[in-house]
């Protein structure tokens with residue numbers, strides 16, 4: 001009896017893992033701000049939601065053409081939204097019952113580049129439950145951020161280290177930031193893993209929430225930190241930030 005109980009619990013564990021791993025409508029992109037190569041552009045790419053390295057997809061940003069430009073000011077909160085194929089980006093929240101593959105969550109970072117993607121500074125971090133199309137993930141453009149006026153070089157990015165797959169995602173939006181005179185960029189560097197092109201060690205994933213389907217949404221404390229100046233120059237994040245829960249397989 002014990003043996004068969006063990007076998008069935010192993011079977012349940014295995015099928016749970018399979019449902020987390022399944023790629024019914026795979027991967028993730030950002031729809032707010034409206035990012036490069038999404039369906040809101042004239043340049044929709046079929047791999048816009050895919051990870052860096054998929055069929056040669058390049059870091060940073062996937063190597064896409066310039067997208068729509070969104071203008072923000074320092075001190076403004078961006079309510080980031082996620083999108084993938086099969087989701088109507090014009091409706092928020094999307095209709096119930098969609099099952100985009102969020103790969104058991106992982107660790108998301110939101111970053112700014114003022115130099116066309118050469119360097120990236122983090123302005124928000126969400127672990128475990130991120131990403132999820134059913135929630136907004138607010139991040140603050142720091143109140144003391146400098147201006148960035150060249151929308152060819154000013155970028156906002158979503159990056160994601162997934163739980164169930166060793167995949168690193170990076171999707172960017174062209175932005176303009178009206179900042180403050182003498183402003184300073186945050187000091188926390190964006191974490192990049194599993195990008196072969198950068199000759200990194202592979203096989204890194206994040207702890208995530210290990211759940212398929214809908215998550216419980218952004219963590220309350222992470223939401224506070226991503227909107228209260230923690231990531232601003234001089235804020236508590238410094239150059240370490242929070243624990244992303246990264247694990248080497």
Ligand SMILES: [Cu+2]
Nearest residue numbers: 026027028101
């Ligand atoms: Cu995927």
